[in-house]
Amino acid sequence: MSTQPFRLPRGGRIDRARPHRFIFNGRAYSGYAGDTLAAALLANGIHLVGRSFKYHRPRGIVTAGVEEPNALVQLGVGARSEPNLRATQCELYDGLIATSQNCWPSLRFDLGAINDRLARFLPAGFYYKTFMWPPSAWMQYEHAIRRMAGLGTAPEERDSDRYDKRLVHCDVLVVGAGPAGLAAALAAGRTGARVILADEQVEFGGSLLSGSAEIDGRPALDWVARATAELDWMAEAKLLRRATVFGYYDHNYLAIVERVADHLANPGEREPRQRLWKVRARQVVLATGAIERPLIFRDNDRPGIMLAGAARAYAHRYAAVPGRRTVVFTNNDSAYAAALDLIEAGGPVTTLIDIRAEPQGELADAVRAHGVEVIGGSAIVATSGRHRVKGVEVMRLTPDGTGVAGPVKYRDCDVVCMSGGWTPAVHLFSQSRGTLAYDSTHGCFVPSRAAQATHVAGICNGAWTLAECLRQGFTAGTAAARAAGFVEVAAAAAPPAPEPTATPPRILWAVPSDRAGTTSKHFVDFQNDVTVADIQLAAREGYRSVEHVKRYTTSGMGTDQGKLGNIPALGVLSDVLAADLPSLGTTTFRPPYTPVSFGALTGRDIDALADPIRVTPMHDWHVANGAIFEDVGQWKRPHFYPRAGETMRAAVDREVTAARTAVGILDASTLGKIDIQGPDAVTLLNRIYTNGWTTLEAARCRYGLMLKDDGMVIDDGVTTRLAPDHFHMTTTTGNAARVLGWLEEWVQTEWPDLRVYMASVTEQWAVATLSGPRARDVLAAAGTDLDLAPTAFPSQSMRQGAVAGMPARVFRVSFTGELSYEVNVPARCGGALWEALIAAGAPFGITPYGTEAMHVLRAEKGFIIVGQETDGTVTPLDLGLDRLVSKTKDFIGKRALLRPDTQRSDRKQLVGLLTEDPNEVLPEGAQIVVERRPEPPMPMIGHVTSSYFSPTLGRSIALALIVGGRARHGETLCVPLLGKTVKVEVAESCFYDRDGARANG
Amino acid sequence: MADRTQWGSPLDAASWPPRGIFATVRFEERPFVGKLILRGSADTREFLDVSRAVLGFALPTTANTVAVDGDLAALWLGPREWMVTTTPEREADIAERLCRALVGQHAAVTDVSDGRTVIRLAGPSARDILMKGCPLDLHPREFVPGRCAQSQLARAQIILHQIDETPTYDLYVAPSFARYLWAWLVDAAAEYAIA
């Protein structure tokens, strides 16, 4: 156990009373509660945390936040293991286990580092140039490349954590709880508006947590504490910490991932690990801060080279100094403040190198007063040190900044703090499609015009002083609340804060060196190992668009999405193209702002909750009686009911035979049912169905076909006239909602004058269908007051009465070709009805049958199933159902049936197929040809739509759609399958009881 | 309506334990509530008058509101659609009286008592649970007792009716989705300790 040699004796927002042990790459260390993993590593003197993506160069911690490109770790083991986490964001907990990624066999000795020596062979676009040929080999290449690139390991086990969601609405969502965001939340909250304040950090304060700023003459963190307390006290303010707003979508819809338990060693059982908040905000205030840019100098990636603001944060917030000899390299004022803070905290700074000419003024004087050597108008031209920076070489810049000259100064160091200026975090603003404007003074894009109800405040809006951040925050919060309908009762004035006069930064995208060549690496994108030379090469090869350069060089890709490198990459590109930077635009900002786990996005929509499982009132009986279920949409329907040791084929054969020779019973509750009432109901049916309905008598049933206006079949079913103005329509199971929507669409949009109302009664009625020669006996045995005599209750009619003591509507319609009664009872009676019929049917050999037997039974009769025999390109004429198409009235789809195309005789038509070998069951979907040729192509003239073994006929049967099929009766065609050709004879589509005597008797 | 021994509800305890009783929320099925879909035009004086005469109160004409009187309630579902609810087995009588009174008018009554069941959700955490899967703004400033809405909860279509400020809600859901929704509620309530 090491002793945290780089921990300062006092200060920081850590809890020294709560030490935490942790393991990094197999070694034990200690830190404190309040540390991030990165802070604890630095306190232990560890800078080397990973290897780079392509060259496998040693890499260290660069940042102290979300923008970290290098310090990616795999956290945890087993099911809770998670790759690609930023050590700069992982809160330390006792027992934390982390390993570096992208290094093999070990962090200090990495075989992949050979790539660094071979760099000249690994230019921009290398993968595209090398691994794409032959195309078939990419899969093998990709596998190897991914292992080498090593972006962590996905856990093998099932994720053991719980994730949850919350859908919320608010008046004002404030993103970011730095000075501007806190001010905005206060201003908005004081009006009584519903406010959500979300910040990705563990505590509010933003940049104030990492510096020594003052507000109103007192430490800024006092103000943060007061503001937070006031917000806590507000009933309508919701404060979310550890909550990253990662997506800004249309109509002010934003997504937040809250890390509820990631920081706990032992998360609770009930609490989710992460919670996804989906927020609909009337107004949004973005106070998302800014990200410091690196300077792009030669070998700027050695461990120990970090952002100045990050070093300041580690020293100030975590009391961990990054090193003993610090060199600062900057182009702007902020690094001076960072240097002063570092010195004050106890981290010695020896030299400060400023790209700008001779630094003057308060800040320079203050730094010099601490004995720091200040070198102006100069640049670092080289660094040394393999696993840790050891020294820098400094030369004077030429006046135009494109070269260096004069003697080389060597300075020893163990840390380089760099600052290339600050980039406002405009990601969310840009995701919302707000436009950006280029600020040439600060070399960055700032929000220009909002596209939604969005306000921007603070440094992300170009407020470069603390005082201005606070002012903008109060203004934005007040304006947002007012726009949401809330007016402040008390004036919300921003407290005063210092506003130092600033010297503008000097923008120099690529810092020149005295040594050029391919081995010289000025890294623009650390994570993807993209150098200035790569971008220059891309430009030389003709790439102009930033989007293309991004994809070609991979700059701005990966888990950090170029949070550090995007603007410098643009700058380098604008230099080499000699183009105005703003004219190049930016790459598109897309969600998520930072990576989001699949678990959080999925939430509880897993296992049984992944999709609703719909069940009928008889479901428990089916389960208890061994049914195997089939998914029909979201419904679970019995597929077949195997007896012990029975195969599916045997079970289905038995069920079919029972229905043909005795009686079967089917749960048909899922059938769509629509109640249609009104004086114009019959007119609606006449227009919706292809056949006529005017003459249908009360209590009679009729089969109908529904077309779209293009003439194609969309649904079929039996509709019954309950009373002159009252109909009961049935639809196919899968189309229940669609058909109701279809009727509503026509009535509401095209024929609003029709006096008709529809209501879904699909689930009002449970349906048990008795089918078979003994169906009448079973119904009688169950007890009914209905006269079942064929003359009293003929086929295609409906009777209302009692069945087994339950109020029932009984429809005598058949989908099997046998005598059938569809017994409908209120759903609450479904279970009792089923059991009563099963009991009453026992003496008659009643057999429950599932959807497979139902399919066989109807296929034997040549009855179509919409969606199986039809696919949206099939007309009633194609199905041979001309008799259902009225010649005398108009209906939806009629006009299209008159088009030459729908009249063609060579359209695909429904026919039956009989295989030469009666035991050969064709696969559904099989293609049909006139003759098999030795080699493709062979003209395809149709396909098999349904295919079963028919126990009734003792042979296989199939239905097919075949070009000019009806004229081919008796012809022999071929079905080419893998390894064989099946000969089939074209037959009638009805295979059994063609005159329908069985159902009508 | 048949013998009660022949009745079964989608969430019958016998077939579908457990009851949802948690420290800060409880939910239970209210099976067999009488439900009628009543269609007619609110622009037609006679329709409103006749409905009031039968129900004893005026149908709500403000969108997404509920009128209640004793064990009868009418939920606004659409511009020409209401759901009339009543105690179990009273629906046939109400339906018949409505139909008789509405003869000659363009109106419709459909019994859907079995087409939906009701889950009553009550307790301080009820709103939080709904917010895990319902896109409505349920904040007391926006959604109060006497409000109703057709929307969705998780992946089920629902009618939501807020009863009181506890808050207590009635969720109307198709019986085929009831077990799914019940399982979803039990899961969503898991973080509120079992009483």
Add this chain to the structure above:
Amino acid sequence: MLRIPCPYCGPRDETEFAYGGEAHIARPQNPATTTDADWADFLFMRKNPKGRHRERWMHARGCRQWFNVERDTVTHQIVTVYRMGEPPPETPR
């Protein structure tokens, strides 16, 4: 995800709605006397503008009413909604 103001129920999330394509496509009064070309035009030809678009939506998981929406296909701004049968309101550009 859009927030669509149903003219009957008020603003609701897009997930409650179904899209119904371009609005104001008139079905020919006399299909039988309509030419094949005009019929095909009615059936298949739709505008796909970049910018303002009048389209139909249905509040599928709510009141099940169809209505019209004028939406900007670039910004997704909903300019106005109006009921079936109502003329499109004049909307400022």
